[in-house]
Amino acid sequence: MAEAKGLSDTRQAIMRSAADLFAELGYRNTSIRAIAADAGCDPALVPHYFDSKEALFSAVVADTVRPAEVLREALRRGDAGAAEWLLRHAVADWEDPVQGRRILGVLRSVLDLPVARERMSRALLPRDVADSGPDEVRVWLVSSLFIGVMTSRHMGLLDETLFKEGGEAAVDALAPVVGALLGADGPDA
Amino acid sequence: MAEAKGLSDTRQAIMRSAADLFAELGYRNTSIRAIAADAGCDPALVPHYFDSKEALFSAVVADTVRPAEVLREALRRGDAGAAEWLLRHAVADWEDPVQGRRILGVLRSVLDLPVARERMSRALLPRDVADSGPDEVRVWLVSSLFIGVMTSRHMGLLDETLFKEGGEAAVDALAPVVGALLGADGPDA
DNA sequence: GACTTATTTCAATGGGCGTTGAATTGCGTG
DNA sequence: CACGCAATTCAACGCCCATTGAAATAAGTC
CATH class of the missing domain: 1.10.10.60 (Homeodomain-like)
Known part of the structure; x- marks a missing residue:
């Protein structure tokens, strides 16, 4: 049939x-x-x-990644612990052999294909998050950091040991940064 | 002749x-x-x-960019002011219509061409910086953030207003983050 | 003006590409 | 069995590509 x-x-x-x-x-x-x-x-x-x-x-x-959900969850928490939680999610995602390659593929192709740019943009910043005002800046900053880290990792720029054993070292190194990012520009500033 | x-x-x-x-x-x-x-x-x-x-x-x-020099200078300073100084340099660089496009071009092509990956890697992390131990992680983190921000900017992900008038807003938003990055993992930790 | 050498043009080769449309197979239904 | 329809194959189209080698042009030297 x-x-x-x-x-x-x-x-x-x-x-x-x-x-x-x-x-x-x-x-x-x-x-x-x-x-x-x-x-x-x-x-x-x-x-x-x-x-x-x-x-x-x-x-x-x-069919791939919808990072906004995770980001939204982290933003809702909003305290210091959220940074680590978010990082664990992110690192786990992009270290996963399947998921990681997919995300990277999108990222990679985004530069080749205009239409992919829009898709990526909408996946990272859906309406409800984008409309939440100051949060937009924070989402954008975190996304940028993650995009950069993934790119660097793919380029072989980074120290491999940072990502051994589930990426504990990477989480530790990035946690204060993400914390600063989420904290920057409070909801009313 | x-x-x-x-x-x-x-x-x-x-x-x-x-x-x-x-x-x-x-x-x-x-x-x-x-x-x-x-x-x-x-x-x-x-x-x-x-x-x-x-x-x-x-x-x-x-013929293009050698960001390592700027990074090295910032690392040598090492205090809070360094972050802002570094950011100003970086933002000015990639907002410059000529230089910005060049850097972006390299970044873009790095993903297409293996040989470009090596070149990029060596430009970002020359021997003397790489050999300085813990600094390597910090250089890598800062580079990753910058790469991510540039990519996001090119993808149209970000808020244009952040980069109006020399990118003052962007510098402000990113300063605490870069500060955290440069501060993370002291030289002996 | 003739020789040499660098610069540029021209035409062609061989290859990979995305896509098309017509033919072929395979299968569930009347 | 025969019909119809989806799944698949096959061959071909037209296009753009990087690279080549021989021919033509221009320029500088004697």
Whole structure:
């Protein structure tokens, strides 16, 4: 049967391969043909199931990370402990072999593809958070730090030992910074 | 006369166009043909003067930013005022229409091109800084934050007003954070 | 003016790309 | 079995790419 399009194994396989390759190589460096090869199907199937390479990318991103939720939770706490809690979440996320690569992939491709920029922007700063006024600045600052740390990590800039054993060292090193970020510019200042 | 290769106007024009386009589009999205068009010469001149697209990119990067010097200076100061001083330098640098785009270009392309990663890494963490032990972590943290802020800014994530009028607001918002970063993990901890 | 050397042009090669449309297979239903 | 429809394959299109090598031009030297 297989109504419309959706329950084919191949469709999912394409999705998974695309996520992997986009993450590893970025949007521009990933070809539809490579995705198809990885998924073990014909290249023509990709524009068949998803309309275009760009649409496929959108679909992949939509399936990925929604960091705003975590951020919102941390903002609601608002005390010193929140920084550590947030950091643990973040580090765990981007050290996870699957999730980490996905996030990185989005980040990477954001620079290649204008449409990805919007998606990223909306994922990081959904309406309700953005509208909360001064919080916007704090969310933006924390996001920026995290983006930078992830990029550095990916570039091999950092000391590997910081991320051994669940990233305890990284959490310790970053905690006071995140604390300062969350504390900066109180809700009424 | 023009000995060997070097004093041709075109060579320099290519270099300039390449810097511009790499900065705006990233390595992978910039074609030799586009560079040549921008420089007003034949595409074949590019692999003629520089051996390959990759070599051209290396040449461009070599001509760009050396943020380590500024960082080193800030580290030597080490007090609270240093954070603000460092920030002013950094913000001024990446808000400068020319310099800002160049830095961004390198950052952008670093993700596309492995060889660029090494260059970036060495520019940010030269031997003498890297060997200074605990300072390495601090340099890395500050760099990460800056990388993140620049990326966010380029993605349009941030509030434009933060960077109006020389970026005073941005400096204010970030100063406590950078202070925390520079203060974190004293030289003997 | 002839020779040399650097600079530039031109045309072409081979390759990868995203996408298309027609053909083929496979399968559940009448 | 035959029909219809989804899943898939295949071959091809047109486009842009980096790079090449030979030809043409310009400039400086004797």
